[in-house]
Amino acid sequence: MTEVLTTDVVVVGGGNAGFTAVHAAAERGRSVVLLEAGAADMAGGNSFYTAGATRITHDGLEDLRAWLEPDERWDSTIVPPYSADEYRADLEKVTEGRNDPELTEVLVSEAADALKWLHSKGLKYRLMYERQAYSRADGSYLFWGGLHVGNVGGGEGLIADHTRVALDAGVDIRYAHRATELIVEDGRVVGVRAEHGSERVEVRAESVVLTAGGFESSASMREEHLGAGWENAKVRGTPYNQGDMIRAGLEIGAARGGDWNSCHSVQWDAFTAQNESNRELTNRLTRQSYPLGIIVNREGERFLDEGADFRNYTYAKYGREILRQPGSVAYQIFDAELRPQLRTEEYDMPGISVEVADTIEELAVKIGIDPAALSTTVRNFNDSIDRGKPFDPTVKDGRRAAVEPPKSNWAAAIETSPFYAFGVTCGITFTFGGLKSDTSGRVLDEQGNAIPGLLVAGEMLGGLFSNNYPGGSGLAAGCVFGRRAGSIA
Template identity: 45%
Template structure:
């Protein structure tokens, strides 16, 4: 186990232990810098939110040939039976725009999209393995059709991603110091960053470096900061991932004069198992999520539907519907399905740790929904069933336009009557994934101060970066952001460290010739 005295000196310190931090560290090391990573969690809980993800990446690609670069093990049979389609940059830009109400920072969005494929290839070169994202497919005409632009997932999901990146860091000679929280940035009198103060397993230490990359997450694990920025009720929301993302990096940057930036009252939040623990459970990973709601209806304690379950393909709505559930009475909802949809439910509905009821009739089902006005719920489902039209075929692979008519809250797609037994219902609440507010960075991932000037030696990546996501986000773009801006931050930090070392090197005496290189 490393101690402070064993760490030696570093050119670049990376604060954090997840995907963004690993990408920053690997990029800085690739550029020749001596790198040290500080991870607040103990080793068995390390990896930040990245370890809790499903490992899905969103990136631009033009077809199967691009994907074969990332998944060279694709067989000829798979090429014939898997319909990946394409996901051009133009569509990625459109998805980023519409999901964020066109508030996404244009410069950051451009970097995210245009650097997406090359970053994926870079990750592949670092040993991260990808496989087809079978969780985003439906069978159409004998072929598996991938939808929503999500073609690849990391082999082994989030744990597989962290394992591969930690292995790459070890091979590159990058030490990771676990159970060590950075608490403050060390600044020169001219406000240049010169290292960090940290608590190393209960002992305060100061670690010098020419550049620091903050890649230690948002404030989603801090009840106090959630209530302060997201609003009332958010302090009691469940946290999907790590308990260690408590906003420390954001606070350190703001204390150093950084500009706060982005949607501080917004976050990624989803429908989450009602009785899940307060923080993520690595044994369960992301399987507490419940994302098949477009196939059924959701009702609150009053027995009322409260959201358009079919507004869009779920990868464009799931990250904002958690906040809608939080606003319901007692902060919960029930997702209801009938036999026509049960076979299509995602795998997360079949784990043991679910709050679930089943029944042979709707009357019996609504009577089993804890906390719900059963009579009102039965009336609501009956009204929904009458309003669901059947003028076109049901197609879960596209927005099929099969809708309701005449309801105050419509269902715009995939509206089929809930009328075929058996019936199932699942209880959900809000699960917070990550927060959208952070700090302002330049194109080179430099943290900018309140006047828009880079803070010398300070860089940020991952959830620390504000301005990319507002209100919502397209699935898979969070991991991509961590990789894209982590890679940029590491490269920029290494270049800054080289420049500082060069400026600090003594000039040769004019009376003596410079020593030749050996």
């Protein structure tokens, strides 16, 4: 027997984009059912696993004070303004110009307002000192990389706030309801079919908003669309993003949008026992202080420019580079001088994959690398550093190591004992390919016509990102396009 529900709007997927769509629809007096594949203790989509960082435009700290949680460090803090032109340029740079210009313009112009609107509903935001600022010698803090604001409590806090706001608005949240197909009548999407354990559920609605994520949790779809080897990537976030609703959309004639052959992937703890979909450690399994040190593969060789740019503009593509290395494993190497500057939340987490030794040769033995090879790599790196320039991680300091590949910034010699090696592999976050839509989230068919009754937002919306993305723009896009979809659903 099938349970049948009737509502104005059904939203599929309970992450940041889905909840934002829920709030926008409920604000208009629409009745809303939210279908979430995970049980209550596994809910929240990929958003739960994030640090909560969200990229917005602003005019500096004075512009942010009115709606961020206050912090005693504000008086000694510099937050550089981040303009629309910078945001737009960053998207174009890291995607190599393959970002959809119309979607980009909406994201850039509406991200800040979307966060302020969510704040007015009860979500809490703060400056992300531990991730996006360095303490300087005079005790002040300087933020960098255009990414300054995040949720209080990270992803867990984000989903808790979203859930509270939705329940207060009378939204019907159905956990452990996995949507499987769309219901179409006379050319219009009129609902969703879902599974709840052994039961079948049919939710009929005037509008269906798809926010059920990409296909990164499906090893077979990763291999098919991203290529051989991607089946071995570790899933950072939710295990439920299997691409079900992307396939459901394609089956009724939706067009593909965005880059189906690339994704967001990062350097991820290689050897911690539970290094996939870890609800306790979530984002702490990332290793994002790599611009300060060097990265070597199992042959003891460097293979990328660790200091090409601030980590916000390189981290989402460097997981892919590690996947290509022997055994899909690499090691981040630091010395005793660099070790105190590493992110505490990531590099001091329980059960971390790390080896420590008094010499580079001893370290090499511990991580299974030829000692002579690693010693040669480190020596050549140290000898090539432009020591005439001061080391300053708060700016692109131009302190270069003239080796191949070069290290363009933040080249600090690996020479003070003890030495540290953190094992990393590729952790996949989300796929960039999804469904094609207009700027309000209306899903389009192959002829460019809107499919009546069907909207999309979040990681299912293809077109914004390709090859790489600027950190924090994913959550920002979920807020902007979730709000847009919910406002017309």
